[in-house]
Amino acid sequence: MNLRAFHAALLLALVPPAFAADKPPIDAGPYVPSLTSVVSDMLTLAEVGPKDFVIDLGSGDGRIVLTAAKVFGARGFGVEIKSDLVRESNEAAKQQGVADRVKFMTQDLFKTDISQATVLTMYLLPKTVNMLKDKLLNELRPGARIISHDYGFTDWQSEKTLSMDLEDKVAISGVTTTLIFLYKVPARVAGNWTAKVPAAISKEPVPIRLSAHMVTRVRGTLRVGGKDVPVDDGAMHGESIEFQSSIGGKTYKFTGLVKAGNIEGSVEVAGVKAPWTAALAK
Numbered sequence: 001m002n003l004r005a006f007h008a009a010l011l012l013a014l015v016p017p018a019f020a021a022d023k024p025p026i027d028a029g030p031y032v033p034s035l036t037s038v039v040s041d042m043l044t045l046a047e048v049g050p051k052d053f054v055i056d057l058g059s060g061d062g063r064i065v066l067t068a069a070k071v072f073g074a075r076g077f078g079v080e081i082k083s084d085l086v087r088e089s090n091e092a093a094k095q096q097g098v099a100d101r102v103k104f105m106t107q108d109l110f111k112t113d114i115s116q117a118t119v120l121t122m123y124l125l126p127k128t129v130n131m132l133k134d135k136l137l138n139e140l141r142p143g144a145r146i147i148s149h150d151y152g153f154t155d156w157q158s159e160k161t162l163s164m165d166l167e168d169k170v171a172i173s174g175v176t177t178t179l180i181f182l183y184k185v186p187a188r189v190a191g192n193w194t195a196k197v198p199a200a201i202s203k204e205p206v207p208i209r210l211s212a213h214m215v216t217r218v219r220g221t222l223r224v225g226g227k228d229v230p231v232d233d234g235a236m237h238g239e240s241i242e243f244q245s246s247i248g249g250k251t252y253k254f255t256g257l258v259k260a261g262n263i264e265g266s267v268e269v270a271g272v273k274a275p276w277t278a279a280l281a282k
């Protein structure tokens, strides 16, 4: 073995086995536990309950997933690169009697399958939060809630943001300000739809073109009576869509649930509601 091959072999031997085959994981943030009151506020904002599966990316000592199980009745797991914290978390799960519902793994959060989560939590660096955006949108199901402590996405408007001042935060981030962002993964609406609408709008099926921008904002047109009418104030809130359109001098407010390429909802004008449906072109 020449000297270069010997050095390469030596380097490989020094890499921990869990990450030996790959580059070392990106450091998504230092270990700084969320304050217990913040953990509780994060899970409350997400409305976590017994039907939920909570995944914490970079789980530290496991407090978010442990609290989700013990106090809110959820199941879930946490992933963390520091194996001593993972051991501590699994030990705490046993001691708190929730080891049948939660587990912790030494794993790179960027390579973790998160598709099972109905609620995903994170307290990570701002750059990391934004790096994760596409992964979250691609892997999480529509309607899944995302809770981020202190740092939000730059181009995705939150459903809700809690802001509070906590004295204990000064030692952590140098300021009292604490933010908790709630996002909901939107159903996909971009594409060409054919809608059945109240006869007052059109007796014929109405072609609708929709596109999404800034993740949850919806733009598009309805083709009514041979004319394109703009979709105004369009937005997704998880699986719910809302927009309005001015047709024949009246403003119609459309709302609906988007599921598997179908929309079912109601359209309201002057306080009167009527049903509408739409199907996505195959």
Ligand SMILES: C[S@@+](CC[C@H](N)C(=O)[O-])C[C@H]1O[C@@H](n2cnc3c(N)ncnc32)[C@H](O)[C@@H]1O
Residues within 6 Å of the ligand: 025, 026, 027, 028, 029, 030, 031, 032, 033, 034, 056, 057, 058, 059, 060, 061, 062, 063, 064, 079, 080, 081, 082, 085, 107, 108, 109, 110, 122, 123, 124, 149
């Ligand atoms: C700010 S702490 C948050 C801990 C916990 N989620 C909480 O809120 O109390 C971020 C954690 O992410 C972990 N971490 C950083 N990069 C990671 C990676 N690539 N994969 C898994 N965990 C990572 C750190 O070791 C640290 O424990």
